[in-house]
Amino acid sequence: MEQLDLLMQGFAGALTPINLMWVVIGCLLGTAVGVLPGLGSSMAVALLLPMTFALDPTAAFILFAGVYFGGLFGDSTMAILLNTPGQASAIASTFEGHRMANDGRAPQALATAAIGAFIGGMVASVLVVFLSPTLVALSSAFGPAEFFALALFAFVATSSVVSDNVLKGLAALVLGIGITVIGVDGVSGMPRYTLGMAEMFDGISLVTVTVAVLALGEVLFVASRVRREEEDLKVRKGGGRPFLSRAEVAEAAPAWARGTAIGLPFGVIPAGGAEVPTFLAYEAERRLDRRRRVPRFGKGAIRGLAAPEAAGNATTGMAMGALLALGLPVSATAAIMLAAFRQYGLQPGPLLFENSADLVWALLASFFLAMVVLLIINLPFAQLWAKLLLIPKPHLYGGIALFCGLGIWATSGAVFDLVLLLAIAVIGFLMRRYDYPVAPLMIGMVLGPLAETSLRDALLSSVGDPRVLVSSPIAIVIYVLLAAVIALSVRTAVRRRTRRDL
Amino acid sequence: MSDVRPPADDAAPGSAAAGTAAAAPPAPGQGAEATEQRGFWAGRSNLLMPALLAAFSLFLLIGAFLLDADGTDFPGPRFFPVLLGAAGLLLAVLIALSELRSPEPAPEGADRRFRTRSDFASLGWVAGGFLAFALLLPWLGWILAGALVFWCTAHGFGSRRPLFDIVIALFLGSVIYLVFGTGLGLNLPSGILGGGF
Numbered sequence: 024m025e026q027l028d029l030l031m032q033g034f035a036g037a038l039t040p041i042n043l044m045w046v047v048i049g050c051l052l053g054t055a056v057g058v059l060p061g062l063g064s065s066m067a068v069a070l071l072l073p074m075t076f077a078l079d080p081t082a083a084f085i086l087f088a089g090v091y092f093g094g095l096f097g098d099s100t101m102a103i104l105l106n107t108p109g110q111a112s113a114i115a116s117t118f119e120g121h122r123m124a125n126d127g128r129a130p131q132a133l134a135t136a137a138i139g140a141f142i143g144g145m146v147a148s149v150l151v152v153f154l155s156p157t158l159v160a161l162s163s164a165f166g167p168a169e170f171f172a173l174a175l176f177a178f179v180a181t182s183s184v185v186s187d188n189v190l191k192g193l194a195a196l197v198l199g200i201g202i203t204v205i206g207v208d209g210v211s212g213m214p215r216y217t218l219g220m221a222e223m224f225d226g227i228s229l230v231t232v233t234v235a236v237l238a239l240g241e242v243l244f245v246a247s248r249v250r251r252e253e254e255d256l257k258v259r260k261g262g263g264r265p266f267l268s269r270a271e272v273a274e275a276a277p278a279w280a281r282g283t284a285i286g287l288p289f290g291v292i293p294a295g296g297a298e299v300p301t302f303l304a305y306e307a308e309r310r311l312d313r314r315r316r317v318p319r320f321g322k323g324a325i326r327g328l329a330a331p332e333a334a335g336n337a338t339t340g341m342a343m344g345a346l347l348a349l350g351l352p353v354s355a356t357a358a359i360m361l362a363a364f365r366q367y368g369l370q371p372g373p374l375l376f377e378n379s380a381d382l383v384w385a386l387l388a389s390f391f392l393a394m395v396v397l398l399i400i401n402l403p404f405a406q407l408w409a410k411l412l413l414i415p416k417p418h419l420y421g422g423i424a425l426f427c428g429l430g431i432w433a434t435s436g437a438v439f440d441l442v443l444l445l446a447i448a449v450i451g452f453l454m455r456r457y458d459y460p461v462a463p464l465m466i467g468m469v470l471g472p473l474a475e476t477s478l479r480d481a482l483l484s485s486v487g488d489p490r491v492l493v494s495s496p497i498a499i500v501i502y503v504l505l506a507a508v509i510a511l512s513v514r515t516a517v518r519r520r521t522r523r524d525l
Numbered sequence: 526m527s528d529v530r531p532p533a534d535d536a537a538p539g540s541a542a543a544g545t546a547a548a549a550p551p552a553p554g555q556g557a558e559a560t561e562q563r564g565f566w567a568g569r570s571n572l573l574m575p576a577l578l579a580a581f582s583l584f585l586l587i588g589a590f591l592l593d594a595d596g597t598d599f600p601g602p603r604f605f606p607v608l609l610g611a612a613g614l615l616l617a618v619l620i621a622l623s624e625l626r627s628p629e630p631a632p633e634g635a636d637r638r639f640r641t642r643s644d645f646a647s648l649g650w651v652a653g654g655f656l657a658f659a660l661l662l663p664w665l666g667w668i669l670a671g672a673l674v675f676w677c678t679a680h681g682f683g684s685r686r687p688l689f690d691i692v693i694a695l696f697l698g699s700v701i702y703l704v705f706g707t708g709l710g711l712n713l714p715s716g717i718l719g720g721g722f
Binding site (some may be wrong): 038074077078127176190191193194198200201204208210211213215216239242243245246247248249250253415416417418419420424425427428429432433436438441442444445448449450452453454456457459478479482483486487 | 560570573574575577578581582584585588592599600601602605606609611612613616617619620624630639642643644645647648650651652654655656658659660662663667670671674675676677678680681682683684690693694697698700705709710711712713
């Protein structure tokens, strides 16, 4: 098995003491940020992205892998103990998980979540290792027309499926894509929308937009509400064994397996990350539960927590595979990782496996290490992590604002970018204030250039004939899937409306 | 539709006396009657986002027409921005129409005590602190400017211990300077503390 050899070489690269240290630091940082209420893994990656430029690429990506998965673990810890999911993908875990915690079964709930996340992530990592050559082969069949179809799919899926209001989702998308046309045009080399400012020739950096929208915008939004809302932050405690009994493992095992199976395919579908599969897994378990003689749902069912946790991490793991092999980010967090690759002059996709094989395989190996490290630091010590809640909000958010400034100064070293950061953060604040989803903006920002260049390349090659866009089987399949997604979301919207009228 | 005035409900950032007014009367423009009888502009601040989107779309369209793109083949540099601008304008109109039909409901519960939904005093401290940090960073240096943004944000979030915050802010700024500046080699300005201009 060639992959196994390569993976072993990857482990050799990742298991050096210094890289192992980055895995552990990444896991600790990611868990810490994920545990803090309101902060999710995408904010963790966004804040740390600029910091890693001081590291060499391999170390940086190993650190990222830890932060990324650590954030997911931390999110679910808080979803269970506090009912405050840090990220949309942890919402499904709150339903049964928090009920378990209320019943005094918090340690068991945390263990279920951690093991589920571990299983989902592990299976996904194994699949990525063995599927990556297939994905690479597949992606070489992609031309401009296919890439445009894929980008269009990602746009529509994130802005319609994931967001409640399609119009607002599309508006966020247009803002995101619109930002990318600023700067020198990639096809003709002509500067556009620079307003004559030299700073704008390279366009607005994805890092600036990410930190502004996901981190500083969130700080502003919390600031606008912090003195208006009293929160009830009560950590559910539960002494006793932090491990599962054999009966509990037997109960949760099928749910872990089903959740993983549901989550895996979503890793390669650009539909906005792990939110959809976690809810699907939760729904599936709920329906299965209704058929049992003694339904457990609503009373802290262990399966209702196990399935979404496994699904979430399975999707995330596969998403990393899709990012590496196809260069296609399926979620906001993957989009930031893509930005990180580009900062190092690396372009994820088929060529990455050829040109930087040592980096890719070390990164894949570090996924496995990160999973193991996370299981160790989360399973017995989840209650310790909850102590992070003792940090007072003023100092927590003061620190985040400081780190936003540090990150942008580290990437650009210019006052201009700091002011730009603040301006975009104000837009991010307005979007949160008026319930506009920010994920479409991020996806638009990342895939906008790909969409534009592939569309124009396709049309240039056909001398303006739009039929070139639907001339290949792959493109047609993607458009059919897209039509199905639209039909599905229209159906849910109509259903929701009729239900409201009743 | 881009002529959206700041609606009464979310207006005048500076004037919002946040947190202090215990039982704030309804906004002066609305009269002192019951809060249910609100003027047209009450709860209309949600038109701000469509206005912003429309302005951005117009920026894309106007910029495309001003762009001198002669000598490029059909899908030139203007093609994509024009598509986006048109889509953005359409979306802005649709969103504005749906928002016009449903203004934001009057604040309920604890929010009733305040004139605006958002706490502009807090926002002002955080955003203003960051702006000051951005502009003064090269001159003040990392430690002082960083301490400034930390302190302003903490103050905006309602911290009641200004002196204690200063200590933490300076400590954090110094630690970051040591770890990232000296340790990892990021180029953080030393400013007036370094003595060099």
